Amino acid sequence: MAPTGKGRGLVADKRYDSRARAAAKAPVPRKPAPRKAPVRKRGLFSRLVLWVWGVIWTILWRLGLLFGLVLGCAVLYFYVQLPNVDKLIDGRARGSVTLLDENEKVFAWRGETFGGQVTPDTVSPHLLHAVIATEDKRFYYHLGVSPRGILSAIVINLEAGRGAFEGNGGSTITQQTAKLLCLGVDYDPRQWKSEADYEDDCRSGGLMRKIKEVPYAIAMELKYSKDQVLTIYFNRAYLGAGSRGFEAAAQRYFGKSAQDVSAAEAAMLAGLLKAPSRYAPTANLKRAQDRAAVIIGLMKDQGYLTEAEAKEALDNPAQLSEAAARNAGGAFADWVMESTPDYLGSDTTEDVVIRTTLDQRIQRAAEEALKSVFDTKLRAGSKTQAAIVVMSADGAVRAMVGGRDLPQAGSFNRATQALRQTGSSFKPFVYASALDLGWSPYDYVDDSPLTINIKGSGPWSPSNYDEEYKGVIPIVQAMMESRNIPAVKIAMAVGLDKVRAVAAGFGVRQELARGPALALGASEATLLEMTGAYAGILNGGVGVTPYGMRDLRLKGDDEPLMGASGGMGERVISPEAAGQLIWMMTQVVQGGTGGRAALGDRPVAGKTGTTSEARDAWFIGFTGDYVTGVWMGYDDNTPLKGVTGGGLPAEIWHEVMVRVEEGMPMTPLPMIVPEPKLPPLPDATETPLPPPAQPVQQDPITAIIQDLLGSGN
Template sequence: MLQSFRTSTFGKRVARALLSVDAWFDSTIYAGGESSKTAYADFSAFMDRFHVSGIRRLAVELSCEALTLGLGGAIVALILAVPAFQDTTDDWLKKQDLAVTFLDRNGAEIGRRGILHDDGVPLESMPAFLTEAVLATEDRRFYEHFGIDIIGTMRALTVNARSSGVVQGGSSITQQLAKNLFLSNQRTIERKIREAYLAVWLEFHLTKKQILQLYLDRVYMGGGTFGIQAASEFYFGKSVRDVSLAEAAMLAGLFKAPTKYAPHINLPAARARAYDVLSNLVDAGYMTEGEVRSARENPATPVDRTRDVSPDWYLDYAYDEVRRLVADDKLGDTRVFTVRTAIDMDLQKKAEATIEDELRQNGPSYHAKQSAAVIVDLDGAVHAMVGGRDYGASQFNRATDAQRQPGSSFKPFVYLTALMTGRFKPSTIVVDGPVCIGNWCVHNYENRYAGALPLVNALAHSLNTIAVKLSIAIGNGNAKIGRAKIVENAHKLGLTTPLNDTVSLPVGADEVTVVDMASAYAAFANGGKRVPPYAAIEIRNGLGDLVYRHDRDGLKPEQVVPAADVATLNTMLTHVVTEGTGTRARLDNVTVAGKTGTTNSYHDAWFCGFTGNYVGAVWFGNDDYTSMNKMTGGTLPAMTWHDIMAFAHQGIETKPPFGVEDVRKPLPVASQPQGDAPSQADATARTATLSRHSASIIMEIGALMRSAGQQRSAGDTLDVASGSSDLAGQASAARTGLQ
């Protein structure tokens, strides 16, 4: 069949056609190859014209490498610039354009934040020698650089390298303004990169005059003051328009370290710094030695402010709360507010003094340099907040912004979740022994095991192995499921930071904030209700109208876990203080529940505890995460908590924690509490304070009086009889509210 097809006429035609196609294909490939050779030869001949050798070739190679690296650097720079430029919005200049006056719980003014709309001083109205002193000291090349003073930065690096320390700062005024407007005070490489980009951005969007004006209006200058006008009023009792050369030099000297050189804290240091500023004026060519001689011989004398204390970290926290309410359109369209906060100034001062005393006396031996504390009410009202040791040195709030590992102070969330399964109770026998999840094995403090013991004792002595075993039991043998339930409850109770699912989560390996821990422990103290922390009790606008009241407009307490299980947990937590790791937190004749926390390598140490009246969280550590010298939560944190809370409970009717039986026995008057010796500060009586209701009545009286004054000034007639009757009745009610 095939042979007949090949010999047929049609078969021969098909064969010839296939041969033609094959020939065409072969010739096309050959022609293409020849054309390619010719094209390559022509290209080579063309490129030979650009051939270089010797030194010229080296230059070309270096240029090519530079171009490649430059392109890569530009891409990296663009990536790094994105987060910085996300901080800038169409209304970026109005982000802090609020004028807020803060009052304590009794209505006394404690500080201000934002820019006072009726108190701005134009740059041209300030004495020339004042702005010259600032420029001579902070940024002599201000009018020459583009936001980043490369020459000044290199000079500062050189001086600091020779001095083996930070002697000169390299940040320009524009960079400092960028930090004040957009960034936090956290010392990180990421922040410095964003600061540099934002400085350049500011230079392209504002004039030099506007940048200098904003800088002088918003920089922190110690004593709780922001802006040079507020500082002038605070330190010298006069407008910045009227300051002398000596006073201007003292003000200009505050920018570097406002707390260190604040004249109401260290007048000799402030005057020495002012002397240096005067020398800078001469060196920069703004003035002659003869012109500054009088200021040298007659240094400035500030107003006596030694008794003034500004709760700056608390004010920053409260100001951020007001800004959030404004952003959520909860305060209307006005920008001027008076905020009555929940702060207890006596307690705030005690907390700050206690932390400073502990760090000064015991910090060096423990290699601890920082601490933070938050004291809250059972409904979340923040009564005191300390964000670090020195606000002037660092405005970074370690109570709200620093995320640190809680260690064993996280275990109450584990134990509560176990109690909620219904399979555990305080008397349940558990076995303390080795336990591993995969390749990870947990160990107790000092690598000891206690064997079989009741669950309450395992919590009291903070056994790590039991916490991990409970996480496995909660998930019915699946540790991952158990940890997910623990995380869910922790977030329900008040922790807001992400809690990553790791095998070490039950022993506190994730990161939390101090204010969140205080809030979550408040949920233990009140029986399982989530109560987000807050500072503002009520807010009034510039006309005195009440625009916000927390009990009316704020988040309501929400029952998030069973109260019965919380009561059981609280009883267990009292054993931590009576016979466990937290004995140094015991209070005289006050039932305390709490938990210590210590992380690996002693990076962090905590004590979080509560009574039926107050909740407190205390943290010790270092900003650079260096290890401390074997500090545990049962040492300085528990001692600090004890001293603060002993003061807080003076003169009030104390209550046991929720669900805990009050088994206190009155002690003889002459007896002393066991454990730590009482400090002299503990014996200081607290100032009598008003209840929240009474303070609200007094604020209403003030509002009525202001309204009456406005009506009289407008020529209106006031019904004196009825008004007096209302005021008298409210005043009587307020008097009964003293506690």
């Protein structure tokens, strides 16, 4: 039954309510306070370390701030001074000379050539990639300086036993470009002895150079874009063989533009950046190819070439163009430069183009002929030298070989610089003098012993080469057999002054002997002079001045500044005398001392020459197309052994002209065959013409000689 009393609740309610009140009155327990770690006092050493570190840190950040300010000022200084890119493309202090052959093809350069502006967009992609892979693979990701590259270079140098900054420099392409710009210092001839010294100074290493490079390189990165930095680099880099910039180098070595080079060619060009003189392919092609192979490997490793492309490049290494490989016409180019005013040649500040008379086909023929004869006819190790000149009848030089390429032979041009006794090759001027006075090739001369008393020297008794005497013979036979006594007698009969005048008129410019030995070639001359003199005979008796330059002009100009440097001159002997002399010289080849020079049915005229003790041997002759001179001897005047003008020189001449005349129509010689006073001359296969059947007691020339000797002249 439920309770009914008022105000009384349930017992349970009271129980829970009292508990709640009790809990409310009960005190709340507190959380225990965390324990404090015991404070340890720092020791003296610790406090000292902290103090030292504080001092160091203070110094470091202040030094860093100071360095940053100095670097920033240096960068700003260089930044303000840097010009526009266009003014930095061509950094040469002097111009160049480009030489063109008669077909307008480049065959030689002098000075530092600049092929024209190129940019990363206009060169072959292979070339761009080869340069980046070789010189600075992080080029596009740094601000001109690579601390990692510098540290790596220091380690390499120290491991190699060098100074930290000697050898590898760890330079970025930007730093290399800064060197090419010489950190903004222009060439001053008063400070440097030469432009080469200036270049060496600009490229020098060392700590101070590195310190200067850093702000300059950063300034360049801030001033120019990456492509502009590469443009400067591509155009200013020296790449060997006188080529400045990749366009000039591509033209020099491969005969093509930098935009057309293959991967193998690009690798070879990029390889020149390390050491242009050492790796120039014109100096050592194999070394250049080996260097290029390393770069091809780098290009493959960095993803610029596929495996197949790299293999193709390695299997087909870059080869030089024909002109670069042969270095054609080097002696000819030197001669042309020597005859050009310095201000337009070696010292030019402009780019000059010289159009020349060189025929590279003929030049190649001369070089190959000389090599062929010397390889087969001379013993190994012989130091015998030789020179060749080929020219047209008007004096235009078509080819020139200045000597054999021997160790220590030097660049001495034996065709233009060597003064040598001419020997019997001088005799045509003696006979030209007589013919010009109206003598006939069939007039007599007595080939008998002769003694002449020369004032101040005593008696002089010349002799023939074979030590034999033929008695009274026609002049043409004396010429054919190159007999000395008749030449001396004729020279004295016509007058030595007349002979000197004829020789000088034909272009022998050297001082000529005053005595009768003049007739035997005692005077000296160069091969170029003698060949030019024979050209005067071929063209009918008119003297010529040998020349190699057709005209000279500034690059890009149409109007020449200079014209041809030589050509036809004045008449020396009559056309009739020249024609008869040419006929006499054909007899030298057909039946005389020059038989080895014969070219079959093609008419040839020429003359042999051998000097005293065989120190010099000559053969100079011509066809209807070209005049060619050959000289042989030793640079130190050592006598030749078993060599005469009718021997190896005539054989070399023959080999040259066989190649030169190949495929050409036969051109007749402008000779005049004289009316015979004796029976006709024998064929080339027969013995020389014998003396007349009826003995002649005394010929007119001997009478003249006796009169001269009797009068003391």
